[in-house]
Amino acid sequence: MSLLLEIVTPEEKVYSDEVEGVVLPTQEGEVGILPGHVPLLSILDAGELQVSANGKIELLAVDKGFAQVLGDKVSVLTEGAINFDKIDPNEIDEAHKRAAKALAEAKQKGEDPSEIEQLETVVRFSLVQKLMKERRR
């Protein structure tokens, strides 16, 4: 028996495959889902999503969103998701630094709050990715 995991973003379907289990980063903490789980609807926080498939554990960085468990299907709705293997630590580092710098500058100049919030999102997402990569090294 296995689970069907689907991860969708506004741009594309990022993941769609049979898996053995998933660990979701929900607002209430990490929730592990195995086949036969009760139907569940939960809010996701930005964090890492663990997928175990074929005896291996795969990691994905996700932004905030929703997770729905219905039958043996786990659907994750998020604004951004990226596979751990595709994360290039240098690039993330770079992006993170750039965003943090722009953020500091914007705060100094007292720029638009919405721009600041946008930058904060970038910082948050890249930070999650970076932390994940470092932890596994």
Place this chain on the structure above:
Amino acid sequence: MANTRDIRRRIKSVKNTGQITKAMQLVAASKMKRAQNSALAGRPYAQLMAEIISSLDGKLDDITHPFLIERKVENRGVLLISTDKGLCGGLNGNLFRKITEIKTPTKFVTIGRKGTQFLTRTDREVLAEFSMSDKVRFSEARLPIEYLIKAYLEGQIDTIEIIYSHFENTLKQEPLIRPMLPLKNLKEAFDEYVKENDLKSVTHDTREIQFEPAASNFIDTLLDLFLKNEIYHTILEAKASEHSARMVAMKTATDNAKSLVDDLSLQYNKARQAAITQEILEIAAGQSS
């Protein structure tokens, strides 16, 4: 009658122009295809969102949220989605005509340079201008969206509306004003959304769904994601409209260039023939004298 050399030169330049417009037509066609594809790629997301909305159905009664409250409209907030470049027929002109119909005080946020140019020329208030590449990544679209939401929550603007070119088909794009906020009737909006993304693929599970945290906490995140995705899709649609309008405009230009070349060739041949006849006449006249 014009000189044959002049006509030849004109034919050459018209042909060149025709080649350029033909190339632009092909480029626009492929970009349009891409815009349509990315709109399709967003379908699963919309479907899942509709699924979640329908599972929350009935659990979201009597909620309050700033997006749902109608307040007195002092300043309308309008997102104008125009193009960065011209050569797309009447697309931008139609949008701008729509704007001139707005008489109440309005603050604008724009995507696309042409729109900003028009608004500043006609002395309207522009809060911010954003640019969008042809790829229209969600991360790009997020910037103007978050800006609008922020301005709305702070009370800088009292509505969020979008003026864009609605994509009816390749040949027809209609300028539209689409109100986004406040959501006057949440239930209706959600019902319609669920209907639009017909839920045939829903997995059936008779057990009661568990909500973690409680269902009433979902509304904040849900409305946020819902609104963002709706605006993102409107932007994608506007892009598809832009490219198809450009494609059609360039096709017309190419056709016009072709018929112009035909006319000019006819004129050229006539002029050439006239010159030859003239020459023969002159020779014959010379012989007989």
